[in-house]
Amino acid sequence: MNFKGALPTLILETLAQQPCHGYAIAQQIKERSRGVLDFKEGTLYPALHKLENEGLVESFEEMENGRTRRSYRITRAGRGVLARDRNEWRELSQAVNAILGEA
């Protein structure tokens, strides 16, 4: 399913649960959507960099199984944007449901 514009919001939502690294973010989005939201994982990092440039997420290094990995966590500004995006999405989906429900 094409959800290009929603990817940053989904990343913020995933990171709002807990900080994690890129691969885990991709897997969580796929698992939580039961495989419906499948996307090319190479496009995840540009989205993460954009969020980082905007100050919505921050990256840090951590050790996992003897390997240094770059992980990401949501910032306070990121939580604010996520709350706004959630409201917008709720309103949009209610509006679309209202129209589709009439058909």
Added chain:
Amino acid sequence: MTDLETWLKRATRSLSIDSAAQVRAEIEEHFAASREAAMRDGASGDEAGCQALAALGDAGAANRQYRRVLLTAREARYLRERGWNPEADYRHGWLRWFVSFWGVAAAGAGIWAWIAKPALSEGPAFLTGVLLLSAVALGLYGLPMFVSLFTPKRSRIYRAMRLAFMLCIIILGLIAFKPSTWWILSVTLGPALWAEWTRMSIRRKMPADRWPKHLYL
């Protein structure tokens, strides 16, 4: 050359050395995690590698997205070659006097030309316009010498004013000059606009707290 190496070469095309290294590190890390997961699910080493690579998607598409958010080689070179510190350079008193003198002189002459319009036989409007615009340009470009603009909010307002001024100059130039001479406009304003475009792109790609001082202007 491995398939992953080919993918990385395409995905990092035109990126700066630092950006390319960053992409390489994160994709290699991602690829290793993805490959391990596939092997845990029973795939052979080769199959797992193919699956992990397929999951990354098109390297060209990734490259286009990376170039929108990470510094390209050209932008990194721009930053390296223009590493001046306006805060230090603008402290020279003579520079302030120079700008003030010519700014006031241009404004004074422009106002005089405006008042004396009927007395001037040829091109009074053009002369007045050029003098007043010169005064505004000197005021605008000299402003950072007198006011500290090195905060994100102040610099945003300043840049918006300067961009509006540049657009005014372009529009006035298009009106004042014949189409056959527009090439003069493109030659004189083109480099300035190109530099402005590059700086806008760099600002978008870097958090404000990492900007060198000259990017605030």
